[in-house]
Amino acid sequence: DVKVTQSSRYLVKRTGEKVFLECVQDMDHENMFWYRQDPGLGLRLIYFSYDVKMKEKGDIPEGYSVSREKKERFSLILESASTNQTSMYLCASSLFQKGYNEQFFGPGTRLTVL
Amino acid sequence: GENVEQHPSTLSVQEGDSAVIKCTYSDSASNYFPWYKQELGKRPQLIIDIRSNVGEKKDQRIAVTLNKTAKHFSLHITETQPEDSAVYFCAASMGYSTLTFGKGTMLLVSP
Numbered sequence: 553d554v555k556v557t558q559s560s561r562y563l564v565k566r567t568g569e570k571v572f573l574e575c576v577q578d579m580d581h582e583n584m585f586w587y588r589q590d591p592g593l594g595l596r597l598i599y600f601s602y603d604v605k606m607k608e609k610g611d612i613p614e615g616y617s618v619s620r621e622k623k624e625r626f627s628l629i630l631e632s633a634s635t636n637q638t639s640m641y642l643c644a645s646s647l648f649q650k651g652y653n654e655q656f657f658g659p660g661t662r663l664t665v666l
Numbered sequence: 667g668e669n670v671e672q673h674p675s676t677l678s679v680q681e682g683d684s685a686v687i688k689c690t691y692s693d694s695a696s697n698y699f700p701w702y703k704q705e706l707g708k709r710p711q712l713i714i715d716i717r718s719n720v721g722e723k724k725d726q727r728i729a730v731t732l733n734k735t736a737k738h739f740s741l742h743i744t745e746t747q748p749e750d751s752a753v754y755f756c757a758a759s760m761g762y763s764t765l766t767f768g769k770g771t772m773l774l775v776s777p
Binding site: 585592593594595596597600610611642653654655657658659660 | 667672675698700708709710711712715755759763764765766767768769770
Protein backbone atom coordinates (compact mmCIF):
# COMPACT_ATOMS: atom_id res chain seq x y z
CA ASP A 553 0.00 0.00 0.00
CA VAL A 554 1.47 3.34 -1.08
CA LYS A 555 2.11 5.69 1.76
CA VAL A 556 2.78 9.39 1.34
CA THR A 557 3.33 11.36 4.51
CA GLN A 558 3.75 15.06 5.16
CA SER A 559 5.65 16.53 8.08
CA SER A 560 2.80 18.59 9.55
CA ARG A 561 -0.99 18.66 9.28
CA TYR A 562 -1.24 22.24 10.51
CA LEU A 563 1.36 24.99 10.53
CA VAL A 564 1.17 28.63 11.57
CA LYS A 565 3.96 30.99 10.52
CA ARG A 566 4.60 34.71 10.47
CA THR A 567 5.10 36.88 7.40
CA GLY A 568 8.72 36.81 6.28
CA GLU A 569 9.59 33.50 7.90
CA LYS A 570 11.27 30.72 5.94
CA VAL A 571 9.00 27.69 5.86
CA PHE A 572 9.86 24.08 5.08
CA LEU A 573 7.22 21.51 4.16
CA GLU A 574 8.43 17.96 3.85
CA CYS A 575 6.99 14.98 2.01
CA VAL A 576 8.11 11.35 2.19
CA GLN A 577 6.91 8.40 0.10
CA ASP A 578 7.77 4.77 0.69
CA MET A 579 7.04 3.17 -2.70
CA ASP A 580 10.19 4.04 -4.62
CA HIS A 581 8.29 6.41 -6.93
CA GLU A 582 10.35 8.50 -9.30
CA ASN A 583 7.89 11.39 -9.59
CA MET A 584 6.98 13.72 -6.77
CA PHE A 585 4.74 16.79 -6.86
CA TRP A 586 3.71 19.75 -4.75
CA TYR A 587 0.26 21.29 -5.18
CA ARG A 588 -1.65 23.99 -3.41
CA GLN A 589 -5.38 23.65 -3.00
CA ASP A 590 -7.61 26.69 -2.62
CA PRO A 591 -11.43 26.75 -2.65
CA GLY A 592 -12.76 27.21 -6.16
CA LEU A 593 -9.31 26.94 -7.73
CA GLY A 594 -8.75 23.19 -7.56
CA LEU A 595 -5.29 21.68 -7.39
CA ARG A 596 -2.56 23.85 -8.82
CA LEU A 597 0.90 22.45 -9.46
CA ILE A 598 3.76 24.35 -7.83
CA TYR A 599 6.81 22.18 -8.62
CA PHE A 600 7.54 18.61 -9.54
CA SER A 601 10.55 16.31 -9.74
CA TYR A 602 11.31 13.30 -11.95
CA ASP A 603 14.41 12.21 -10.10
CA VAL A 604 16.83 13.06 -7.34
CA LYS A 605 18.18 16.61 -7.67
CA MET A 606 15.86 17.28 -10.61
CA LYS A 607 13.08 19.85 -10.42
CA GLU A 608 10.66 21.44 -12.83
CA LYS A 609 8.41 24.46 -12.39
CA GLY A 610 4.71 23.90 -12.41
CA ASP A 611 1.99 26.46 -13.01
CA ILE A 612 2.53 28.65 -9.94
CA PRO A 613 6.20 28.45 -8.83
CA GLU A 614 6.61 32.10 -7.79
CA GLY A 615 7.59 32.45 -4.14
CA TYR A 616 8.47 28.76 -3.77
CA SER A 617 11.49 26.52 -4.22
CA VAL A 618 12.01 22.79 -3.78
CA SER A 619 14.68 20.31 -2.86
CA ARG A 620 15.02 16.64 -3.63
CA GLU A 621 18.21 15.19 -2.20
CA LYS A 622 16.85 11.66 -1.75
CA LYS A 623 14.42 9.73 -3.91
CA GLU A 624 11.83 9.31 -1.17
CA ARG A 625 11.85 12.91 0.06
CA PHE A 626 10.64 16.13 -1.58
CA SER A 627 10.69 19.43 0.28
CA LEU A 628 8.79 22.61 -0.50
CA ILE A 629 10.40 25.84 0.71
CA LEU A 630 8.76 29.22 1.14
CA GLU A 631 11.74 31.56 1.23
CA SER A 632 9.82 34.45 2.79
CA ALA A 633 6.26 33.50 3.66
CA SER A 634 3.49 35.92 2.74
CA THR A 635 -0.19 35.98 3.70
CA ASN A 636 -1.24 35.03 0.17
CA GLN A 637 0.57 31.72 0.65
CA THR A 638 -1.98 30.69 3.29
CA SER A 639 -3.36 27.51 1.77
CA MET A 640 -3.60 23.72 1.88
CA TYR A 641 -0.45 22.12 0.47
CA LEU A 642 -0.63 18.61 -0.95
CA CYS A 643 2.27 16.40 -1.90
CA ALA A 644 1.88 13.50 -4.33
CA SER A 645 4.01 10.79 -5.91
CA SER A 646 3.74 8.51 -8.93
CA LEU A 647 5.68 6.00 -10.99
CA PHE A 648 7.59 7.22 -14.02
CA GLN A 649 6.01 4.81 -16.43
CA LYS A 650 4.57 5.78 -19.77
CA GLY A 651 0.82 5.39 -19.91
CA TYR A 652 0.39 5.00 -16.16
CA ASN A 653 0.15 8.08 -14.07
CA GLU A 654 -1.88 7.52 -10.90
CA GLN A 655 -0.79 10.02 -8.31
CA PHE A 656 -0.89 9.14 -4.63
CA PHE A 657 -1.46 12.06 -2.31
CA GLY A 658 -0.35 12.87 1.17
CA PRO A 659 -2.79 14.07 3.85
CA GLY A 660 -1.97 17.74 3.27
CA THR A 661 -0.51 20.57 5.34
CA ARG A 662 -2.76 23.49 6.13
CA LEU A 663 -0.46 26.50 6.32
CA THR A 664 -1.56 29.79 7.83
CA VAL A 665 0.69 32.82 7.40
CA LEU A 666 -0.10 35.66 9.79
CA GLY B 667 -0.23 24.20 -21.83
CA GLU B 668 -3.22 22.04 -21.10
CA ASN B 669 -6.39 23.63 -19.75
CA VAL B 670 -9.19 21.61 -18.14
CA GLU B 671 -12.64 23.07 -17.55
CA GLN B 672 -15.02 21.28 -15.16
CA HIS B 673 -18.77 21.74 -14.68
CA PRO B 674 -20.79 22.13 -12.59
CA SER B 675 -18.93 23.52 -9.60
CA THR B 676 -21.62 22.21 -7.24
CA LEU B 677 -24.21 19.49 -7.73
CA SER B 678 -26.98 18.48 -5.36
CA VAL B 679 -28.93 15.27 -5.91
CA GLN B 680 -31.30 13.06 -3.97
CA GLU B 681 -30.13 9.64 -2.88
CA GLY B 682 -30.74 7.16 -5.67
CA ASP B 683 -30.51 9.75 -8.44
CA SER B 684 -27.75 9.82 -11.04
CA ALA B 685 -25.03 12.48 -11.13
CA VAL B 686 -23.01 13.63 -14.13
CA ILE B 687 -19.89 15.80 -14.05
CA LYS B 688 -18.41 17.08 -17.29
CA CYS B 689 -14.89 18.17 -18.26
CA THR B 690 -13.34 19.57 -21.39
CA TYR B 691 -9.64 19.70 -22.23
CA SER B 692 -7.67 21.79 -24.70
CA ASP B 693 -4.61 19.74 -25.73
CA SER B 694 -5.41 17.03 -28.27
CA ALA B 695 -2.17 15.25 -27.26
CA SER B 696 -3.65 14.37 -23.85
CA ASN B 697 -4.31 10.66 -23.63
CA TYR B 698 -4.99 9.86 -19.98
CA PHE B 699 -8.01 11.14 -18.02
CA PRO B 700 -8.33 10.24 -14.33
CA TRP B 701 -10.99 11.20 -11.83
CA TYR B 702 -10.15 11.81 -8.17
CA LYS B 703 -12.51 11.90 -5.21
CA GLN B 704 -11.73 13.97 -2.14
CA GLU B 705 -13.90 13.43 0.91
CA LEU B 706 -14.08 16.18 3.48
CA GLY B 707 -10.79 16.48 5.34
CA LYS B 708 -9.16 13.67 3.40
CA ARG B 709 -6.67 13.32 0.57
CA PRO B 710 -7.71 13.00 -3.10
CA GLN B 711 -7.87 9.40 -4.30
CA LEU B 712 -8.17 7.98 -7.79
CA ILE B 713 -11.58 6.40 -8.43
CA ILE B 714 -11.50 5.69 -12.14
CA ASP B 715 -9.46 6.59 -15.20
CA ILE B 716 -9.71 6.24 -18.96
CA ARG B 717 -7.17 6.25 -21.75
CA SER B 718 -7.67 7.77 -25.18
CA ASN B 719 -8.00 4.41 -26.94
CA VAL B 720 -11.17 3.63 -24.95
CA GLY B 721 -14.56 5.36 -25.24
CA GLU B 722 -16.13 4.20 -21.99
CA LYS B 723 -15.15 2.47 -18.80
CA LYS B 724 -17.33 1.23 -15.93
CA ASP B 725 -16.65 0.21 -12.37
CA GLN B 726 -19.80 -0.76 -10.49
CA ARG B 727 -21.83 2.45 -10.05
CA ILE B 728 -19.35 4.78 -11.69
CA ALA B 729 -18.51 5.18 -15.36
CA VAL B 730 -16.44 7.53 -17.43
CA THR B 731 -16.99 8.40 -21.09
CA LEU B 732 -14.56 10.08 -23.46
CA ASN B 733 -15.23 11.92 -26.71
CA LYS B 734 -11.82 12.63 -28.27
CA THR B 735 -13.26 14.54 -31.20
CA ALA B 736 -15.04 16.99 -28.95
CA LYS B 737 -12.27 16.83 -26.32
CA HIS B 738 -14.58 16.19 -23.44
CA PHE B 739 -15.04 13.45 -20.86
CA SER B 740 -17.64 12.85 -18.19
CA LEU B 741 -18.10 11.02 -14.90
CA HIS B 742 -21.40 9.26 -14.33
CA ILE B 743 -22.49 8.03 -10.91
CA THR B 744 -25.66 5.97 -10.74
CA GLU B 745 -27.79 5.18 -7.69
CA THR B 746 -26.03 7.83 -5.65
CA GLN B 747 -25.54 7.28 -1.92
CA PRO B 748 -24.72 9.75 0.87
CA GLU B 749 -21.14 8.41 0.96
CA ASP B 750 -20.71 9.65 -2.61
CA SER B 751 -20.78 13.20 -1.20
CA ALA B 752 -17.32 14.65 -1.88
CA VAL B 753 -15.38 16.92 -4.19
CA TYR B 754 -14.58 15.29 -7.53
CA PHE B 755 -11.67 16.40 -9.71
CA CYS B 756 -11.12 15.52 -13.34
CA ALA B 757 -7.64 15.70 -14.85
CA ALA B 758 -5.86 15.31 -18.16
CA SER B 759 -2.35 14.14 -18.96
CA MET B 760 -0.10 12.98 -21.75
CA GLY B 761 0.60 9.69 -19.96
CA TYR B 762 3.71 9.86 -17.84
CA SER B 763 3.86 13.60 -17.38
CA THR B 764 2.03 15.90 -15.03
CA LEU B 765 -1.72 16.01 -14.46
CA THR B 766 -3.72 19.17 -15.13
CA PHE B 767 -6.73 19.24 -12.83
CA GLY B 768 -10.14 20.83 -13.22
CA LYS B 769 -11.35 23.13 -10.46
CA GLY B 770 -13.51 20.45 -8.87
CA THR B 771 -17.20 19.65 -8.37
CA MET B 772 -18.73 19.46 -4.92
CA LEU B 773 -21.34 16.69 -5.00
CA LEU B 774 -23.92 16.60 -2.21
CA VAL B 775 -26.19 13.57 -1.97
CA SER B 776 -29.17 14.12 0.30
CA PRO B 777 -30.84 11.14 2.01
